[in-house]
Amino acid sequence: MTEDVALLVERTLGGDPGAADRLVRLHMGAAYAVALAVTRNPHEAEDVAQDALVLALERLAECREPRKFGAWLVRIVRNRAFNHRRYLGIRAAEPLENVDAAPSSASPLDDTERAELRDHLNDAVGELPQTQREVLLLHDLEGWKHREIGESLGMPEGTVRYHLFNARRAVRGRLRALVGEE
């Protein structure tokens, strides 16, 4: 994230709609990734991510360190996701639901392969402990740095690396097993 997030926050607070647009676009993926890691349901993750971002914009003045808006947002997303799960009474052991993503512009064969790969990834990532899911999704899906993830999740960089190492190894092992079963 090379863009000056603090400046975007400042401009958004000043009423600049372009800055708000950019701020939301920059962080939508991360909000979704964290929501997905907690809820393990793509549809619920979308709802949670949207609610959290709306809340973040409404309370933007309460963000004490605009430079760390991402970390602040992740905390809001996690809280909302946990509340959402508590509200629905969902058990932690439930697997990720399949994503019924909109068809891409690729050929039907590509779409089928992609859907299959997505299902395998869902299964493999869904079996990780929650912290590993969050670390893996933020790093390998959203491209966050170890430091940023550590600030967001409240853990040292070394711990982030440890979780990432274990998460990748576990997902690869699970994917190999899934492919071998076919």
Added chain:
Amino acid sequence: MEPDPIDLGPLALNDLRRERMVRAVLARAQTGTVRSPLGVLAGWARPTLAAAAVIAAVSIGTLAWPATRPQPAPLTIADGLRLPEPAADWIAEDRSPSEADLLESWDP
């Protein structure tokens, strides 16, 4: 040594969904469909505090008013017993009235 990154692209939001979500968030945030509990409390707190300040000002004024009124002179024993004025003087001077005093104060 970390294992190589995993391509989690298939789990990502596609462009269409992402665009819809961004628009939805911006629309909701602009119309203020969600308000923080603190914001709601702050909205109520301002008129409530103003009303409390008015009540406090009126109460303090009312309580302070009797203290500023001129107080009547304290009652003496003679006033309390409704004694005629010469008698009050005799009591104040701690003496018995003479015959002349009695004749002087006689008012048939």
